[in-house]
Amino acid sequence: MESYIPIIVLLGIALVLALLLMSLSRLLGPFRPNTNKLNPYESGMDPVGQARERYSIGFYLVAMEFIIFDLEVVFLFPWAVKFTELGFGTFVAMVIFIIILFIGLFYTLKKGTIYFELKPSISNRT
Amino acid sequence: MDYLYDLNTFIPATIAAAAGLVVLMQSVYKVKINTIFGVTVFSLVVALLFALRDLFGPVGTSFYDMVAYGGTAAFGTLLVITGTLFCVLISRDYLEAIDHHYGEVYAMILFATTGMVGLAVSNDLIMLFVGLETMSICLYVLAGLIKEEKTGAESALKYFLLGAFSTGFLLYGIALIYGATGSTNYADITALTDISPLFMAGSALLLVGFFFKISAVPFHMWTPDVYQGTPTTLTAYFATASKAATFVALILVMSRMMPEIEGVGWTQAISVIAIITMILGNLIALVQDNVKRMLAYSSIAHAGYLLVGLAAGTADGYTGVLYYLFAYTVMNIGAFGVIAFYERNQALDFTDVNNYAGLGYKQPVMAVLLSVFLFSLAGIPPFVGFLAKYYVFAAAVNAGHITLAVVGVLTTAASVYYYLRVMVFMYFREPHKEFDLVNPGAIFKYALIVLCVLTVYYGVEPVFPMGSLIELLTSYYTETGPAGMAGP
Numbered sequence: 001m002e003s004y005i006p007i008i009v010l011l012g013i014a015l016v017l018a019l020l021l022m023s024l025s026r027l028l029g030p031f032r033p034n035t036n037k038l039n040p041y042e043s044g045m046d047p048v049g050q051a052r053e054r055y056s057i058g059f060y061l062v063a064m065e066f067i068i069f070d071l072e073v074v075f076l077f078p079w080a081v082k083f084t085e086l087g088f089g090t091f092v093a094m095v096i097f098i099i100i101l102f103i104g105l106f107y108t109l110k111k112g113t114i115y116f117e118l119k120p121s122i123s124n125r126t
Numbered sequence: 127m128d129y130l131y132d133l134n135t136f137i138p139a140t141i142a143a144a145a146g147l148v149v150l151m152q153s154v155y156k157v158k159i160n161t162i163f164g165v166t167v168f169s170l171v172v173a174l175l176f177a178l179r180d181l182f183g184p185v186g187t188s189f190y191d192m193v194a195y196g197g198t199a200a201f202g203t204l205l206v207i208t209g210t211l212f213c214v215l216i217s218r219d220y221l222e223a224i225d226h227h228y229g230e231v232y233a234m235i236l237f238a239t240t241g242m243v244g245l246a247v248s249n250d251l252i253m254l255f256v257g258l259e260t261m262s263i264c265l266y267v268l269a270g271l272i273k274e275e276k277t278g279a280e281s282a283l284k285y286f287l288l289g290a291f292s293t294g295f296l297l298y299g300i301a302l303i304y305g306a307t308g309s310t311n312y313a314d315i316t317a318l319t320d321i322s323p324l325f326m327a328g329s330a331l332l333l334v335g336f337f338f339k340i341s342a343v344p345f346h347m348w349t350p351d352v353y354q355g356t357p358t359t360l361t362a363y364f365a366t367a368s369k370a371a372t373f374v375a376l377i378l379v380m381s382r383m384m385p386e387i388e389g390v391g392w393t394q395a396i397s398v399i400a401i402i403t404m405i406l407g408n409l410i411a412l413v414q415d416n417v418k419r420m421l422a423y424s425s426i427a428h429a430g431y432l433l434v435g436l437a438a439g440t441a442d443g444y445t446g447v448l449y450y451l452f453a454y455t456v457m458n459i460g461a462f463g464v465i466a467f468y469e470r471n472q473a474l475d476f477t478d479v480n481n482y483a484g485l486g487y488k489q490p491v492m493a494v495l496l497s498v499f500l501f502s503l504a505g506i507p508p509f510v511g512f513l514a515k516y517y518v519f520a521a522a523v524n525a526g527h528i529t530l531a532v533v534g535v536l537t538t539a540a541s542v543y544y545y546l547r548v549m550v551f552m553y554f555r556e557p558h559k560e561f562d563l564v565n566p567g568a569i570f571k572y573a574l575i576v577l578c579v580l581t582v583y584y585g586v587e588p589v590f591p592m593g594s595l596i597e598l599l600t601s602y603y604t605e606t607g608p609a610g611m612a613g614p
Contacts, residue, residue: 089129103147110154 061113068105072098132188135195138173138180138203139243142210145169146236153229163218166232170211170239177204181598187249191311194249194378197602201448202246202374209367209455210239215573216463217359219566223470224357226271235363238264242371249382251300251310254375258296258339261368262289269356269364281355288338288348296335302328312383321390329384333392336379339372340429343403353422354477358469361418362462365425366455373432373451377444380436396437397530403430404537411544416477417465420544421458424503427541428454434534435518438525441603446517448599453502453514453584460499460577464492467570473561479548484557486549492566495574497549502581504545505538509585517596 040047079086079094133140145165152162181204185196193199214235221227241260248254266289270282300310306325307315318325334345341349353361384391407427414420432454435447468476468485475481486493502509515538519531566574587594 092129100147103151107150107154 058113061108065105065108065113068101068108072101132193135180135186135188136193136243136247137176138207139240139247141169141173141176142207142236142243143240146233146240149229149236150233153233157229159227159229160218162229162232163214166214166236167211169236170207170214173239174204174207174211177207180204185602187313191313192250192253193244193247194382195247198374198377198381198444198448199247199249201599201602202371202378203243205370205374205448205451205455206239206242206246206367209370209459210235210242210363212459212463212573212577213359213363213367216362216459216466216570217357219570220359220466220470221357223472223564224272226357231268231271231360234264234268235360238268238363239367242367245371246374246378248375248378249312251303251312251383254379255297255300257371257375259293261371262293262339265289265364265368268360269352271357271360272355275355277351277355279355281352284348285352292335292338292345295331295338299328299331299333299335302331304328312378315383316385318385319387321385321387326390329390329392330395332379333395336372336376337399340369340376340432341426342399342429342433343406343426346403346407346426346429349426350419350422353425354416354418358418358462358466361421362459362466365421365462366458369425369429370451370455373436373447376436377447380439381444391439393437393439396433397527400430400433400437400530401533403427403433404533405430408537408541408544411541414544415479417479417482417548418477420479420548421461421465424541424544425458427537428458428503430537431515431518431534434522434527434530437527437530438518438521440521440525441600442521442524443518444603445596445599446514446521449517449596450514452595453510453581456577456580456584457499457502457509457511460495460574460581461503463570463574463577464496464499467492467566467574468563471561471563474558479551481558482548482551483555484552485563486552489563489566491571492563492574493552495578496552498578498581500545500548502585504542506542507585508582510581510583511585513585513587 075097076094079090083091145168148169149162149165152165177200180196180200183196183200185194187194214232217231217235218227221231238261241257241262241264244253244257245261246257248257266282266286269285270278272278273282302324303315304310306322306328307318309315338345353365356364380392404427407423407425407430411420411423411427414423428450432447432450435443435450437443438446465476467489468482498509502511505511505515515534519534522528522531522534584595587596
């Protein structure tokens with residue numbers, strides 16, 4: 001239990017600091033509210049709205065590319081931590097893995113996933 | 127545990143995966159489509175040779191017990207690669223005719239094949255899951271190849287949603303089994319002595335996941351729509367290679383994973399599902415006018431016959447199922463192939479059986495081939511379909527499942543109606559309008575002829591004195607194993 005005391009102290013400090021900063025800015029700064037300023041995310045997206053919105057398919061393609069890097073890192077980190085113990089075979093396996101991922105990334109780039117405005121060339125007639 | 131040795135046991139899938147990457151890069155660089163086709167066929171032939179070698183090779187496990195090789199797994203690999211090879215051979219002309227001939231199709235087929243081989247050689251629930259997903263995701267993409275048409279989009283979406291749903295079942299089952307046993311390895315799970323309700327629930331969910339994938343009634347709803355909307359040669363691929371891989375995985379799970387304790391096996395559940403599947407699949411197929419839907423329901427019915435062999439649960443039963451899978455792969459790709467040939471003609475809608483009137487005299491070779499494949503699917507004697515049904519039903523009778531065999535034989539008799547109906551239209555009806563059929567093309571034609579030869583040869587095989595396929599398959603379940611080594 002005693003080991004948790006620093007955490008409680010930290011929470012307390014965070015609370016006090018947040019309250020202090022907010023009240024200071026309210027007391028010292030000018031206050032001229034309007035609709036945009038009172039939004040939870042100022043100049044961001046609308047917090048309440050229709051769930052059914054249509055996005056450009058391009059976003060999904062970018063998300064796909066993100067997954068390629070994400071997966072790479074997920075596997076690279078544990079491998080890198082144990083690199084010296086795992087030996088040469090695992091090194092080769094990892095290189096093959098990265099090559100496969102790279103081919104995937106290369107394919108999506110070649111297909112024009114990041115050229116949003118220029119209408120990605122999805123037609124793959126060869 | 128040598129790394130290269132492990133890779134050697136998994137070489138067909140490795141070749142398919144590597145070829146898939148090469149084909150993907152080639153299609154980005156706009157290499158000629160015929161070159162891509164050639165690379166695909168070449169890699170599959172090489173993989174087929176390795177699979178044939180493994181058929182007679184030693185039996186064991188590799189990759190830290192994740193992968194089984196030799197025996198059942200080797201035969202599963204062979205089935206998958208054979209099915210894929212023939213589907214690719216008949217795909218080129220067909221996809222060109224329907225104007226959807228992209229390099230990526232071949233890449234997807236090769237990646238799916240990798241997954242199927244992984245599924246067919248799985249010796250661990252994780253490997254099973256990875257193989258199944260690799261296969262399924264590629265198949266979802268292939269199902270939506272004709273995305274401009276409503277049927278294509280419907281088939282892709284339906285396949286994806288229901289496939290994801292069934293994967294959920296499968297994965298939940300795996301999770302529960304892991305929770306109950308603390309292992310995902312078949313060898314560890316089969317060594318269990320006391321069984322908890324958690325394990326029973328897990329194995330039931332696992333079985334439901336399998337039923338979805340092999341399209342057994344009542345989990346079959348997606349099959350007709352998906353088969354109809356997919357390009358026909360790829361439908362053949364779905365119906366044969368993926369089903370063969372899933373069934374081989376099911377055999378491996380049943381024979382290696384399920385603990386041999388009274389009341390734990392799946393026999394009861396599988397018997398019931400087999401009976402419903404055989405009856406419903408055949409009954410609905412009777413009223414189909416669309417040939418592809420008819421073959422879809424027929425493939426559901428065939429899943430029922432295959433389940434009969436599994437329900438027997440004996441060495442005979444497993445052997446029968448493997449033989450049946452081979453027969454089914456050969457004759458079903460053949461039937462879909464000839465239909466794909468007719469569909470290449472834009473004159474009429476050749477998915478409608480009414481338009482088959484008078485086709486028998488236009489391209490006689492093609493009509494005879496279709497007749498042979500349909501006779502074989504119906505289980506009429508000189509063809510492989512008959513022997514396969516014989517082995518499966520005989521195994522069921524020997525294991526004491528008389529009801530299953532009776533239902534199987536009766537529904538087979540009913541199925542003759544819808545298979546022969548196509549032939550009646552082809553030979554005994556006058557054509558609606560005049561048109562000329564296109565030339566099938568050498569590769570297309572000879573691929574189908576080879577399939578026909580296989581259908582006939584393995585139908586009369588016991589007559590020949592050489593070592594037969596069924597003996598080889600039986601040896602997988604005896605003490606000595608194929609190469610005289612101790613089998614599992």
